Amino acid sequence: MYNNESEKLELKASFGEWKEIIISLGAFANNKGGKVIVGINDDGSPANMQVGKTSIEDFVNKLKNNTDPILYPSINIKTFALGEVVEIEIKPSDYKPVFTFEKAWIRVGKSNIKLSNAKLREFMLRYANIDFDSQITKNFAIDSAWKEKFNINTESSAVTIADYLCLSLKNERYPQAIVKAARFKGNEPVVFIDNISFNGGLLSITDQLISFIKKNIKFRYEISEKAVRKEIWEYPLVALREAIINALVHRDYSDSGNIQVRIYDDSLEIWSPGLLPKELNINTLHKNSRSIPRNRNILNIFHVAGEIENWGTGFARINRACIDNNNQTPHYSEQSGAFVIKLKPSLLKDKSSDKSSDKSSDKSSDKSSDKILHFIKANPSITTKELANLLNISTRGVEKQLAKLKENNMIMRKGAKKGGTWQIL
Incomplete structure (x- = not known):
């Protein structure tokens, strides 16, 4: 199932080799990307590893604390032979060089090689990036709600991605x-x-x-x-x-x-x-x-x-x-x-809970009516079925509440049963 180690593949028997795993991920990120398989011996045979309850979380925390910039690999657990394997895959980094344990490594063949000072300088010049939201963009429509407060020319070379994301009428680029x-x-x-x-x-x-x-x-x-x-x-x-x-x-x-x-x-x-x-x-x-x-x-x-x-x-x-x-x-x-x-939801109890069942029922009905009015105000096209789902009651119960509200001249229906809207009076 798993081939021998290569420029894009590393095999490790367990998370006991977590430092080597992190170094390999950094080396992959500094090159063409790659994958580390945990739970496989060097010869490709299964190590029959069992993934502990906190193994992945512990590893992710170690990865976070020992990589700069932080690496975000994809992690998948799979059953293999009598145990499990963990596939950890990282893409080439857009922010090279990636440092692991304060050193930079690159994958060459089956080995992780420490980057030379010359290669470090090359990476820094080639991949020097300004912050994402500081990069330049232009030509977009500003939301009218912010035109007065933010008086910017969207055709100017000084307009940033931050301006676009925050102020644009519609985001079509990101x-x-x-x-x-x-x-x-x-x-x-x-x-x-x-x-x-x-x-x-x-x-x-x-x-x-x-x-x-x-x-x-x-x-x-x-x-x-x-x-x-x-x-x-x-x-x-x-x-x-x-x-x-x-x-x-x-x-x-x-x-x-x-x-x-x-x-x-x-x-x-x-x-x-x-x-x-x-x-x-x-x-x-x-x-x-x-x-x-x-x-x-x-x-x-x-x-x-x-x-x-x-x-x-x-x-x-x-x-x-x-x-x-x-x-x-x-x-x-x-x-x-x-x-x-x-x-988690509020711990407050309904004040009517200690009253008699009849009064509690009346209160519950009034509460449902209030909620229906709120939902209609937010969405006049809301359907009976949608109200039932939101209130967690039957559609018949919603219909009774709607009938009561119409009888009390609190709401009215405009248009056909399907496609019509509600209006609060």
């Missing part, structure tokens, strides 16, 4: 900057209830994404002593906004993946391509971490637009907003080369 969001049925990303992709300017995406999330999560009304009705969402909107802006500003745009917002029955996750900078500890993000911007120009544009006020305090605000809303503090993790923020 597919990795498209943001995807979905509401799934249950707690796994299998069955879609609702999904959407946003390809406008980054500054406009934040509000659009918040609107989509609000359409797909629960809320209740709380009446203050002054009889003011306030919406209490199962996820704090302040925290969601901070997390979304953090992803838009700090993600790795050299990664071909997209920012994803995944809404499940029991959680909401925001996936941002790219791992945290080595200087940040994922276990202490809730404290006031220092800001280490990956995309300085994008961050500056968000700052000028008023979307970022205090740099380096976003995670602290996310945690505080969750606590204030009676949510658990978020869980931060790194998965498949992405930084993931996972939030």
Whole structure:
């Protein structure tokens, strides 16, 4: 199944040789790319290795801490003979030279050779790159919402990719900057209830994404002593906004993946391509971490637009907003080369839960009616089936609620049953 070692293939018996594995990945990245197979002896016979529960995570952390720039290989586990093998594949780096353990290596035949000083200088001259968002672009239409604040000439040679990504009316050049969001049925990303992709300017995406999330999560009304009705969402909107802006500003745009917002029955996750900078500890993000911007120009544009006020305090605000809303503090993790923020729904109970069953039923009905009004306001074309999925009740139950709202002159139907719209009176 696996051939002998070559310019693009290295065989290792186990992760006990993790240092050699990392050096080989760096050497491949400095040349034409390649693959390391872990779990195979030098002669091609199976080592019958069993992958431990944390083996991959431990290796990825070691790779992250000992490569510069950080390498992001693809990692696949496969069953082979009586054990398992792990295929670790890396593409040629666009940011040569890649250093491993503070040295640079290159693959020559079956061997990893330390780069000479002359070769290092050649690489540095050839692959000297400015930051991705600092590179020059031009000729694009600016979103009218930002024309007054950002008075730039898109035909000028001084317009950067950051300007394009943040201010353009429609992103047609960088597919990795498209943001995807979905509401799934249950707690796994299998069955879609609702999904959407946003390809406008980054500054406009934040509000659009918040609107989509609000359409797909629960809320209740709380009446203050002054009889003011306030919406209490199962996820704090302040925290969601901070997390979304953090992803838009700090993600790795050299990664071909997209920012994803995944809404499940029991959680909401925001996936941002790219791992945290080595200087940040994922276990202490809730404290006031220092800001280490990956995309300085994008961050500056968000700052000028008023979307970022205090740099380096976003995670602290996310945690505080969750606590204030009676949510658990978020869980931060790194998965498949992405930084993931996972939030759990609010722990607040419905105030009607301690009342009699009849009153509880009435309250539940009123609550469903309020939610239907909210969803209709957000999407006048919403269907009965979509409402049923969002409310987690039967279509018959939705029809009863709609009939009640029409009877009370709160809504009306315009147009045909199919293709028509709802109007709030």
